[in-house]
Amino acid sequence: MKAYLELCQRIIDEGQWVENKRTGKRCLTVINADLTYDVGNNQFPLITTRKSFWKAAIAELLGYIRGYRSAADFRRLGTKTWDANANENEAWLANPYRTGEDDMGRVYGVQGREWRKPNGESVDQLKKIVANLSKKIDDRGEILTFYNPGEIEQGCLRPCMHTHTFSLLGDTLYLTSYQRSCDVPLGLTFNQVQVFTLLALIAQITGNKPGLAFHKIVNAHIYEDQLDLMQNVQLKREPLPLPQLEINPDIKTLEDLETWVTLEDFKVRNYQSYPAIKYPFSV
Ligand SMILES: Nc1nc(=O)c2c([nH]1)NC[C@@H]1CN(c3ccc(C(=O)N[C@@H](CCC(=O)O)C(=O)O)cc3)CN21
Numbered sequence: 553m554k555a556y557l558e559l560c561q562r563i564i565d566e567g568q569w570v571e572n573k574r575t576g577k578r579c580l581t582v583i584n585a586d587l588t589y590d591v592g593n594n595q596f597p598l599i600t601t602r603k604s605f606w607k608a609a610i611a612e613l614l615g616y617i618r619g620y621r622s623a624a625d626f627r628r629l630g631t632k633t634w635d636a637n638a639n640e641n642e643a644w645l646a647n648p649y650r651t652g653e654d655d656m657g658r659v660y661g662v663q664g665r666e667w668r669k670p671n672g673e674s675v676d677q678l679k680k681i682v683a684n685l686s687k688k689i690d691d692r693g694e695i696l697t698f699y700n701p702g703e704i705e706q707g708c709l710r711p712c713m714h715t716h717t718f719s720l721l722g723d724t725l726y727l728t729s730y731q732r733s734c735d736v737p738l739g740l741t742f743n744q745v746q747v748f749t750l751l752a753l754i755a756q757i758t759g760n761k762p763g764l765a766f767h768k769i770v771n772a773h774i775y776e777d778q779l780d781l782m783q784n785v786q787l788k789r790e791p792l793p794l795p796q797l798e799i800n801p802d803i804k805t806l807e808d809l810e811t812w813v814t815l816e817d818f819k820v821r822n823y824q825s826y827p828a829i830k831y832p833f834s835v
């Protein structure tokens with residue numbers, strides 16, 4: 553939480569204004585940020601200086617794990633966060649690869665679960681990782697990458713958090729997650745939850761102990777229409793103690809995550825926060 557607020561302050565103190573063509577807005581921007589989450593000690597990195605809609609963040613993560621490509625599937629899981637990118641961006645609406653209403657294209661989990669090989673077969677990256685980690689194997693390439701340069705034009709958005717690398721030291725599992733572009737007021741509060749929960753879940757289903765999760769961000773920005781709320785409302789608030797995440801212990805396999813798990817299987821304990829802040833969202 554402290555590291556999050558320090559990053560917000562650093563963007564305000566040191567950021568440079570950058571024009572963004574895709575959204576037509578300027579962003580105050582810094583390059584490089586490193587955040588670390590203590591998953592082993594269940595220090596759930598939930599924003600406390602405004603109310604977090606953390607269930608939507610976990611719903612996104614579940615959708616990525618399942619390889620979903622439709623915003624309708626994300627809605628059924630419990631989040632509307634992909635509606636705008638699937639249905640409101642002019643460039644994507646005009647893209648011949650878009651298959652219809654709610655289609656997001658070959659983004660995120662589609663690549664993670666069904667990366668297309670030149671010979672027509674596909675690779676399930678997540679299945680291989682789970683199989684190896686369950687056998688205590690870390691081949692130094694336990695990499696889940698959503699970033700497929702050859703299919704970028706087939707998706708509504710290039711994946712932001714694009715690569716997750718798992719590492720085993722003894723029976724402790726670590727995660728290093730890379731993010732190329734980060735909307736700090738909105739997206740980052742979701743991405744922190746996702747990095748933490750991804751490590752907790754994969755440790756749980758592979759029979760390992762979760763350790764630390766390292767979150768590496770390249771371009772961290774605040775959109776021009778978010779700056780006033782960040783500077784004059786959110787950063788005036790003192791952070792509160794971090795809550796804990798409870799995951800249903802009956803989740804034991806990748807198949808469980810693919811089939812019956814819902815948001816009811818996740819609970820947050822001891823969450824206190826300031827009231828919600830509604831930041832503008834850029835499509
Ligand atoms: N500009 C932009 N920022 C993002 O963070 C972002 C994208 N685009 N496009 C793809 C996904 C979608 N994500 C989103 C989309 C919306 C919210 C959002 O509106 N969050 C609100 C409340 C959400 C709710 O009520 O469930 C928030 O206050 O956190 C967050 C992340 C993250 N990503």
Ligand SMILES: O=c1ccn([C@H]2C[C@H](O)[C@@H](COP(=O)(O)O)O2)c(=O)[nH]1
Nearest residue numbers: 574710712713733734735739740743
């Ligand atoms: O998980 C996510 C997904 C998206 N974002 C933000 C980062 C940027 O503000 C936009 C994507 O725009 P690009 O022009 O493709 O960089 O979405 C995020 O922070 N987290």
